[in-house]
Amino acid sequence: MEQEIKFQDGESYEQWMGVWSQLVGDQFLDWLSPETAKTWIDIGCGNGTFTEQIYNQHDPSEIQAIDPSPEQIDFASRRIVSKRASFQVGDAMDLEFEADRFDYATMALVLFFVPTPEVGVSEMIRVVKPGGVISAYVWDVFGGGLPMEAISAQLRNLDIPHPLAPSAEVSGIHTLESTWLEAGLKEVEVKQISVNRTFENFEQFWDITTSSPSIGPVVSKLPADVGHQVKTMTQDALGVDDSQTVTIHAFANAVKGIV
Numbered sequence: 676m677e678q679e680i681k682f683q684d685g686e687s688y689e690q691w692m693g694v695w696s697q698l699v700g701d702q703f704l705d706w707l708s709p710e711t712a713k714t715w716i717d718i719g720c721g722n723g724t725f726t727e728q729i730y731n732q733h734d735p736s737e738i739q740a741i742d743p744s745p746e747q748i749d750f751a752s753r754r755i756v757s758k759r760a761s762f763q764v765g766d767a768m769d770l771e772f773e774a775d776r777f778d779y780a781t782m783a784l785v786l787f788f789v790p791t792p793e794v795g796v797s798e799m800i801r802v803v804k805p806g807g808v809i810s811a812y813v814w815d816v817f818g819g820g821l822p823m824e825a826i827s828a829q830l831r832n833l834d835i836p837h838p839l840a841p842s843a844e845v846s847g848i849h850t851l852e853s854t855w856l857e858a859g860l861k862e863v864e865v866k867q868i869s870v871n872r873t874f875e876n877f878e879q880f881w882d883i884t885t886s887s888p889s890i891g892p893v894v895s896k897l898p899a900d901v902g903h904q905v906k907t908m909t910q911d912a913l914g915v916d917d918s919q920t921v922t923i924h925a926f927a928n929a930v931k932g933i934v
């Protein structure tokens with residue numbers, strides 16, 4: 676599938692994915708258990724949702740956050756206004772920072788968007804000091820961990836193609852582990868992180884989830900009757916009527932290692 680997933684709207688991202696990201700991010704940061712007053716780079720920071728968690732919970736002495744999307748960077752840089760936080764447009768495959776600059780490099784829900792994940796990892800290693808920590812988490816794409824899996828499953832049932840992150844194969848827990856080990860990182864650990872999010876009703880789940888830049892453009896372009904079919908099939912599969920809350924389970928794989 677050639678269609679590209681583009682992140683261009685910080686506000687709608689917050690409702691759709693930011694809430695999910697923070698649910699995973701809390702558990703991920705507990706597991707990472709970083710020291711306070713350290714230097715960080717948050718790569719693929721998007722609208723700054725995870726950057727804000729690091730900033731609020733781990734009191735970094737400096738946090739540099741980069742993302743290729745100028746719209747997301749604009750949103751993020753209004754989110755945290757501090758001399759200790761800086762946001763700029765950049766690419767994980769070519770970081771514009773000198774070697775050995777940071778204590779922690781991290782990617783939250785990003786590695787599967789990096790065209791060559793190994794290059795992204797080697798760039799993280801380059802900019803982190805010896806003894807520093809490289810970490811990442813990604814939805815378990817092929818294990819069914821994505822928050823939009825309930826809708827994606829019905830698109831697959833109807834043979835309707837929809838885009839996946841370009842490096843989705845890196846999201847398996849064993850692939851993440853071997854990527855970190857092959858990059859020469861030490862004390863590599865992996866963990867699956869599970870989260871639940873409850874929506875007020877099916878309509879709210881549908882509206883928010885179809886604002887995703889992966890399935891959203893596909894669903895909105897379907898002929899009305901097919902779109903209705905996907906929606907009805909999703910609701911039936913979730914087994915909820917219009918008045919019930921909808922709780923969605925999603926899971927991500929996390930990895931960390933020492934330089």
Ligand SMILES: C[S@@+](CC[C@H](N)C(=O)[O-])C[C@H]1O[C@@H](n2cnc3c(N)ncnc32)[C@H](O)[C@@H]1O
Binds near residue numbers: 742
């Ligand atoms: C799902 S969002 C995650 C954003 C944020 N880290 C979070 O936890 O909510 C994926 C982000 O990866 C960014 N991205 C895509 N390709 C990238 C690349 N080559 N280098 C850095 N970031 C990239 C996108 O622009 C997008 O903001």
